[in-house]
Amino acid sequence: MKRHSEKEIWGIVIFLSLVAGVGFVAGHSRRSVTTSAAAINPVIEIADASRQSNPPAPINTKKTTKPAPADLTILNGKEFVDVLPSLETLARSGNLEAARVLYQRLRSCVGFEDASDEAIRDRENANYQQQLGISRRIRSEYPDRPENPMFSEASLKQAHESALKAAFDRRDLCTSLTPLQISRHLDWERFALERHDRKTILDATKPDSTEVRGAERVRNAERLADMAEIEGNELNKLISTGDLVALERAAYAYGSDSTGLLRRDPELAYMYTYALSLAGGTRNDLHQISATMESLASGRPLHPPLSAQQVDAARARGLALFQSCCAKGTHD
């Protein structure tokens, strides 16, 4: 009886332990099924900034695709959409011109808003009439001045026709692309930057290069910050080969009041501009360079003036840069 009772007690103890274990596991897993708790934290999760060195994966699901033509720059909007998969394949295989065409055409659709034929015509006509009005007013106010061929009525009409064609072309292109396809423009630009494509590196120094403004700039801030780092390094590599255009673009990009990919840095801009001044050039170039340095040193509305020490330091670094990159020879 006693042995039997002991066995029974042990049985109960094991049973209760098992029950406690079940309870513990159930309690432990409770939080993972509370969706609200999980939703609160990652809800405004910041975009993934992890580096992506692989080419962007294909997202065009078209099964049959036209081959890309030899001259990729003449593609109109519809043709571009037709050959998009071939272009992606070409770019992935290392054709950087294809990568360039991809990011340039895709980014032309950032912020695109669809419009009817009539609305496009109205908008372009309004622009044309405005240009025409300005041109006529200048001619009537300054009848003795020779006419600028760019603003002749014939040129303005031609420009209007081109603009109208480009607007319809853009509409055709942008309405055929998905938002996901358009968002890939940054991936392709980064792809070309990482492969040291000079044209892309120079292109990215323009303040409006990425076409990413406002909310788009906020959304893609992490990707852009990564690209900015790559762009800065690639630009320096080009400069180290004596590339004067790259030096000039660096001076402009870091000194510009408009915010682009590279962070505004007047001291760095002064350094590049000073190195550029040492490389010589025409009298006009040097006059322009000197004015830029003066403007950087005295400060602009968006940044304070450089101190004398900062100017001296920038000059010393500019001299060292010139000696290492360009003293033995330069190229454009």
Place this chain on the structure above:
Amino acid sequence: MSTYRSALTVLAAAIVLITGYELGSSRLVDTRTQVIAALPLSNSAPTQTQSPNTWQRITARSELLRNKRKEQTAELPSGPFGRNISDLRRLADAGNADAAYALAKGYRDCQFFVPPKDDSEVAQRAEDSTVMQLNVVDQIVDQVKNTAEKQGKNIGKIPEVAIQPVYQGNLRAGQDQVRQCTGVDTDDARDWMVWQKRATELGNPEAELTYWILMVQSADMLSVEELVQDKQLASAALQDAVSRGDSRALIAIGEVLQNGWFAEADPYLAYAYFYAASQAPYASIHTLPWMGQSIFAVLANPDNTQTYLQQHLDRAGSSLTPAQQLAAQQLGLALFEQCCKWNGA
């Protein structure tokens, strides 16, 4: 006897099951408390005897801390902003979130201030602003009419904007600006966003609720590196507002998610957040500090959060299936419960 023993066993099993469950869940829920409890309160064990200097030092440091705490929670000086700047700066430097926000707001309102010669110039400016605003409103109305006409729709008669209240509003705003901004250095005023950031970091509720939209509005002026940091701050600020039980933060998060301002747009979660916010009592649209007060904002937005939320639910819901909407509503209820119900919202 056997029945009694079995009943006892079942009872014991139930108690043990509940205890195990509670133990398991508390291990996860109380992580924050555990972290706080784990923080060391001092770096080393106290020595047995301390010199009088040590006690004086401790007293002085305690006094400093007490003063700082006083400044952090001190009431803000009253009167025109231009006269209070140095006091506000001192308080903000001591960590007073409200003072930092008052500086941000005051500087922002005064950044383009040009002192007028006299009262007649203030009136003239109010008149100019009114003409300009009414002209823009006319253009918008014409555009709306033209578009409706082209689409063959009849939008009926659009009520005319009454001139007098607009002028009176502009005049009052102009007079108030003179009162508030006289004596403000416009160079300092241009840096208002620095104070907005400081106020957000210090946890001022209004600053927390508005940092995200100010960041989007000034995106083109900021470097991408600054934007990365600001996104983290704006995100943390909204989470903080939610944890304070402020249901307005649910609307702000919904806006961010719907517009895809921090990452790709997420209509499902946006719907859930708007639905959560709709569980709180409705209020005037002006309780949302990110909504503009200008004539254009007034014309473009509904005047209460009920209509505002319904519009947003309709928009976010249009890309969801009925099943997804239902699931998002369930999530919204849970979000509201977690955020705001305890707060009496």
